[in-house]
Amino acid sequence: MNRRGTRSALVALVLATAVSVSFTAAAEPRPADTAPKAQVRAAGPDAAVLKRQHVLDELANRITLNKAEDRRHELPGFAGLVVDPDDGVLRLYWKGVVPRKVRSVAASAPAGTRVEFLPARHSxxxxxxxxxxxxxxxxxxxxxxxxxxxxxxxxxxxxxxxxxxxxxxxxxxxxxxxxxxxxxxxxxxxxxxxxxxxxxxEPRPQATGRQNDTSPWWGGAAIISSVKPMGCSTAFAVRLKTGRPGLLTAAHCGDWGGFTDPTGEIVGGVGAAKLDRDTTVIDVGTTSGTVAGRYYDGPWTTSDSKSIVRADYNNNGDYVCTSGAMSGVHCNLRIYADNSYVHLDNGQFVSPVIKAARTDMSNVSHALGDSGGPVVTTADGTYGPRMAARGIISAGIGGPVVCVPGETRNPSTRCFGEVGYVAIRRVLADFELTLVTD
Known part of the structure; x- marks a missing residue:
């Protein structure tokens, strides 16, 4: 058997075209003391790439019948897929004969995009x-x-x-x-x-547990557990099935008790938690607080934000961004594994975990303290004010990398070049939640 490094092989399979991506500066203003390099890292790929990703993701969803990342195996013969927005290609791997309906959807690919079918050893x-x-x-x-x-x-x-x-x-x-x-x-x-x-x-994935947010609470803000000595981040605003407002974060940040912000203001108590999804729902209604469908976007010092307009599935090859209270926003991260089962360093078994790697070696994916933060991507083919939820930051993959000086709230924190996060659509379904949009 070929014993080439598995992670390296997976990353190479999906990220082969990443070197051709061009980058643009973020459109929204940033604080005057923000380094120019940080502004570039907070931007997404150019508009043409994001537009193609948007189109290819819609094709992928149609082909997979809008099934969640960990349920696509229910499609007979389906093996996997890779979105290549740089070249406008959706690569679909199939074992056996590709169904006529699937080929029909592929034939409807808009101009500038196409679907390639490749044989697979295993479904x-x-x-x-x-x-x-x-x-x-x-x-x-x-x-x-x-x-x-x-x-x-x-x-x-x-x-x-x-x-x-x-x-x-x-x-x-x-x-x-x-x-x-x-x-x-x-x-x-x-x-x-x-x-x-x-x-x-490779090192075992590490559970990677904004400075003074206030009600209505947004995603990407700093929170502290009342029962665990660690700081984390919030992900997305939701409505519980009771109608009460809530916030999502990682379960390893706290699966009971409550949360405050760094100033001591109470955010809410734990309403529900699932360790196997590494997700906790904070019941903001316990404090009469409110939430809004926005997340912090920019360096960790920023007060800038963007709207969350919907929740999307994840596909191999997609570009995504993370946001966290420790290190701010990091974009140009590319998904290379959309259905992993992970055993974290704290003993938790978590799935489905999506793994994404940096495509810019001067960037990082996130840092300790960003756990529970949001993972987002374009909602309309642009890196503009409207973004789609993709997941909740859970773990650092592949071991620590060097942090960029001055770009983390705590200079002694650890940074990572790859992130593991839990899929947002699966979380919303499991907890019977409604995503709050803006």
């Missing part, structure tokens, strides 16, 4: 079924994989090639011993799952 259903065998055994405390290490990430490869498995080797382990462990994991995982498995080594 997504086969890979998901195999992955579930490993997950179920691990949760039950049964070791079914050989080797001296535990997996932390299981991903459905977007091209139908199989199941990428990642684990963190023991510190100080020799190269020879690491290779032997990886080989044992790969062989046993293929025996258990019945699909092709590729193994890579």
């Amino acid at each position: 997504a259903a086969e890979v998901v079924a195999g992955r579930e065998k490993i997950v179920t055994a691990t949760k039950a405390g049964r070791r079914v994989l050989a080797g001296d290490a535990d997996w932390h990430t299981l991903t459905v490869a977007p091209d139908g090639s199989g199941l990428p498995l990642a684990y963190e080797p023991e510190q100080g382990l020799s190269t020879q011993r690491t290779r032997a462990t990886s080989a044992a994991l790969e062989t046993s995982a293929e025996q258990v799952t019945g699909v092709s498995v590729s193994v890579s080594t």
Whole structure:
């Protein structure tokens, strides 16, 4: 088997065209003391790229019947897809004969875009079924994989090639011993799952737990748990099924008790939480507070904001932005895995996790303290005032990278080049919530 680094292979598959992207400065004004480099990093790809992404995402949603990221495997033969907005191509991987209805939708691609069909070794259903065998055994405390290490990430490869498995080797382990462990994991995982498995080594994803927000509360603001000594961020405003106002954040930031902002103002108490979605719903109605469908957009010092107008699904190849109270907004992040099962460093099992990587090596994806913050993208083909919700920041992927000096609230925080976040449409459905839009 090919033992090329799994994460590197996945990123290469999806990000191959990212180097051709051009960047534009953000349209909204920024504080005078903001460094020019920060303004560029807060901008999205150029308008033509975003317009094509918008069109290709609509095509992808039609082909997948608007199914959630972790339910597309229910489509017989479907293996995966990759959106390439730089070239205007939707690459669709399929095992077996592509249904006539799917080809009909593909044939309706607007001028300047097209759909390419590619054969897949495995269907997504086969890979998901195999992955579930490993997950179920691990949760039950049964070791079914050989080797001296535990997996932390299981991903459905977007091209139908199989199941990428990642684990963190023991510190100080020799190269020879690491290779032997990886080989044992790969062989046993293929025996258990019945699909092709590729193994890579990388640090276990880390749960990455605006300065003085006030009611009506927005996304991207700083919050502090009353029961955990950590600062996090808010994601999106919602309405609970009771009609009360709420805010979303990460469950590892606090799944009981309440939250305040850094000045001590009470935001609300925990209304509901699901650890396997790494999501907490803050009931703002407990304090008679209100919420608004906006999020902070810009450096961590900014008071600028943008509107949230809807919630969208995620597709491999899409460009997205993060926003957090510790490091502000980071754009030009590109999705390379849209259906991962992750075992965080705090012990939580979380799915479906979307993983996105920076395409600009002078940028970061987010920092510790941005957990719970919003992930967004274009709602209309522009990086303008109207944005679509994509997810809630959960984890740092692939280990820390160097932070950009002066661009984080706490200069000693840790930054990451890749982000793991939970899919917003799945969260809204699970909690029976309505997204508040502006």
